[in-house]
Each structure stands twice: as structure tokens, then as C-alpha cells.
Amino acid sequence: xxxxxxxxxxxxxxxxxxxxxxxxxxxxxxxxxxxxxxxxxxxxxxxxxxxxxxxxxxxxxxxxxxxxxxxxxxxxxxxxxxxxxxxxxxxxxxxxxxxxxxxxxxxxxxxxxxxxxxxxxxxxxxxxxxxxxxxxxxxxxxxxxxxxxxxxxxxxxxxxxxxxxxxxxxxxxxxxxxxxxxxxxxxxxxxxxxxxxxxxxxxxxxxxxxxxxxxxxxxxxxxxxxxxxxxxxxxx
Numbered sequence: 001x002x003x004x005x006x007x008x009x010x011x012x013x014x015x016x017x018x019x020x021x022x023x024x025x026x027x028x029x030x031x032x033x034x035x036x037x038x039x040x041x042x043x044x045x046x047x048x049x050x051x052x053x054x055x056x057x058x059x060x061x062x063x064x065x066x067x068x069x070x071x072x073x074x075x076x077x078x079x080x081x082x083x084x085x086x087x088x089x090x091x092x093x094x095x096x097x098x099x100x101x102x103x104x105x106x107x108x109x110x111x112x113x114x115x116x117x118x119x120x121x122x123x124x125x126x127x128x129x130x131x132x133x134x135x136x137x138x139x140x141x142x143x144x145x146x147x148x149x150x151x152x153x154x155x156x157x158x159x160x161x162x163x164x165x166x167x168x169x170x171x172x173x174x175x176x177x178x179x180x181x182x183x184x185x186x187x188x189x190x191x192x193x194x195x196x197x198x199x200x201x202x203x204x205x206x207x208x209x210x211x212x213x214x215x216x217x218x219x220x221x222x223x224x225x226x227x228x229x230x231x232x233x234x235x236x
Contacts, residue, residue, distance in 0.1 A: 003102055025065040025158060028213050030055060031076040031085035034156050037175060038109075046070055051089065051109070054234055060227070062220040072153050073130065083210030086217060091201045095134060100209055106222050107202035109234035111213075114139070114174040116162060117194040124168035128158040135171055140200060142171070163187040173201075205233065 005210050014015065031070075035039050038051035039054055047070035059066040075098040079085040091111070092103055113135060118124075129135070131151035139149065147169070152158040155172050162170035163182050174180070177195045182188065230236035 011191065017188055025063060025212060026216060027065040027067055027143065028086045028211075028217055029067045029069050029084075031080060031088040032072050033076055034070075034154055035173070036156060037179065038111075041070065051234075055089075057224055058221075058233060059223065060236060061224050064217065064220055074132070076152060076214075080206070080208050081210065083208045083212065086211040086213050087206055088206050088208075089203055090206055091136075091203055096132070097206055101206035102203040102209060102214065102218060104207065104218070104225075104233075106225070106230060106232050107204055109232060110200045110202055111173040112200050113198045115196045115198060116159075116170045116174065116180055117196070118162070118168045118188060119192050119194055120165070120167060121168035126167040127169035127171055128152060128161040128167045129171050130155055130158055136170060136199065136201065 029139050030048040032039050032052065034047070036049070038049055039047055040049040042048040049069050050144075052068065055068075056066060068158075069079070071079070076085060080088050080097070081100050088097075088101075089108060090097060108149060115127075125145075125147045127147045128150050129139065129152075131153055133139065143149065150158075150161065152161065159170055159172060159174075163180075163184075164186065165188060174195070180188075180193050180195060181190050194221050204220065207214050212215065224230075224236065228236055
């Protein structure tokens, strides 16, 4: 009899547990794209890297279950604007996000805006970049100086075009000079590259104003930040 009751109780728990978990943890979607070295695409085609691990760690301290959606920037902004992606990580001044998001303070971390130049092409003004990115006004400044932009859909593709020597310059968010050590015969050598930092920019978690989970996300993140006295979210 006891064994029979044990089986009944076990079956009840198996049936009830998913419902309880669904009530306790609300699934929210965080949109990311390939952004080395902080965010990379792993062998399974998933977003990975230090920033992804930190985001997962952050949400472990909330009642939110985090789903990572890894897509290219242009598609991500469209999904975010419709609330189909609840959050993304970006600088505060991105034009595509103005009026579309609520920014969580404090900053997540800092990224370095820089220009890399091929010393072997001193007279060329071609420069690779991400399509539609303003780069804090530097796109206009460089265009006024005669630079010709070659736009690609994401940062890794734009950097690869420069690394292959097909354009003379690259503007992008390059965390450190060592990212330009390509370790490949077909790519430029470090000695051929001039590196210039332009400015360091804070990144933030943006919550979509169209997200049905907006208020819950903001509440949970603010509670976490307050309880842990976070000065930035990368080390929180």
C-alpha cells in the first residue's frame, strides 16, 4: 500500500511540477549578435562568450528564465521594436533604439571604438563598417574627410574584409589591439596594421518598450542591482 501511494505521489509531482515552474519562472528573450571577443558564435551556432555567461549569471538571481536569441543586428532591431525580443545589449545612443527602449542603469560594461588601418595602403580611403551604424558621429566626420564606406551586415564580416586587405581601413568596436592578430597567412600581419582608439563607450541592457514583460524585467533587474549594490552589471 505504501509503495502504491508513493507511486501516486510521484506521478502527481511529475504532473504538477512543470506548472509550478512555469508560474515561478517567466521566460524572457535576450537578443544578441556576434561581437568578439565578448560575444562569439560557437560550433553549435549559438551566442557564447564572456558577456553571454555574465548575462546568464545575472538572471540566475531573478525569477526570470533567460532565452538567448542569436541573430544579425538588422533583424534584431526589428524584432526588438515589435517586442518579439525583450532585451538587447547596446550603447545608449544607437539611433535604431531611440524611443524603442528603456535603459537599465548602471552600464553593463565598456567597449572601445577604434580605427584600424593597413599601412600598405596609405593612399586608399576605403573603410569597412557595419551597415547603418553611425559610430557616434564618426561616420559623418570620416565621410567629410573623403573616406568611402563599404558596409556589411555585422562586425566580424566588416573586420574580415579589412583583414583580407580588400579595404584600407576598418572602424568598429575593437576591445584591444590584440584582436587584430589574425594568425592566418591570408590575413594582414600585426606589423602591417596601425591601431587608433577613438573613444570608450558604455553599453547597457535595453528593455523593449513593446515587450509584454517590460515592467516585470525592469522590476526584477532593479531589485537585483539594489540588493547587490552593483556599480556595473559585468561584475555584478
